[in-house]
Amino acid sequence: MSNERIDLLRATIRDIPDFPKEGILFKDITPLLADPTAFTTCLDLFAERWAGQHVDAIVGIESRGFIFGAALAARMMTSFVPARKPGKLPAATNRVEYALEYGTDCIEMHVDALRPKDRVVLIDDLMATGGTAAAAIELCRGLGAEVIGAGFVIELEFLNGRDRLGDVPILSLVTY
Numbered sequence: 001m002s003n004e005r006i007d008l009l010r011a012t013i014r015d016i017p018d019f020p021k022e023g024i025l026f027k028d029i030t031p032l033l034a035d036p037t038a039f040t041t042c043l044d045l046f047a048e049r050w051a052g053q054h055v056d057a058i059v060g061i062e063s064r065g066f067i068f069g070a071a072l073a074a075r076m077m078t079s080f081v082p083a084r085k086p087g088k089l090p091a092a093t094n095r096v097e098y099a100l101e102y103g104t105d106c107i108e109m110h111v112d113a114l115r116p117k118d119r120v121v122l123i124d125d126l127m128a129t130g131g132t133a134a135a136a137i138e139l140c141r142g143l144g145a146e147v148i149g150a151g152f153v154i155e156l157e158f159l160n161g162r163d164r165l166g167d168v169p170i171l172s173l174v175t176y
């Protein structure tokens with residue numbers, strides 16, 4: 001991966017101290033989204049990583065994972081599947097609870113969102129402790145799908161989130 005492209009992305013990520021709680025350094029990706037070159041670069045890097053592999057669906061995690069995941073799915077001409085906060089999806093769902101860097105939460109996916117043996121790529125804006133991504137992987141596997149990769153715009157490496165993702169290959173564009 002070219003350093004120039006990563007440097008461009010890094011330059012558009014803004015640190016917001018003490019949000020949403022004291023002690024959290026929030027990585028704000030809104031300046032990245034406002035920069036069409038940076039946003040397109042994210043999609044290029046993700047698409048290059050999984051080009052040539054059969055992908056049945058991109059699973060995006062609410063809410064910032066939707067922004068990157070949906071755009072990537074359109075780019076790759078594959079399905080987009082939302083993993084959502086509880087109570088948001090209208091049809092029958094499966095649910096997995098997980099711990100966040102700040103608090104606890106759970107995510108849901110429609111029971112008919114994926115089929116057994118579907119090959120899926122998980123996308124979120126940021127991996128911190130890895131709890132959210134691990135829960136999303138559990139949801140996909142619960143439907144019999146195979147998670148062939150996970151992509152994050154940002155990885156907070158010092159939290160060792162990748163340890164919770166087992167053998168799923170991970171692509172993180174900008175690491176801290």
Ligand code: AMP
Nearest residue numbers: 025026027101126127128129130131132
């Ligand atoms: P985790 O489950 O700990 O890996 O947390 C990942 C989720 O929480 C992602 O959906 C992120 O959007 C959000 N998140 C956690 N920590 C941060 C942070 N420092 N800055 C921005 N978003 C964060």
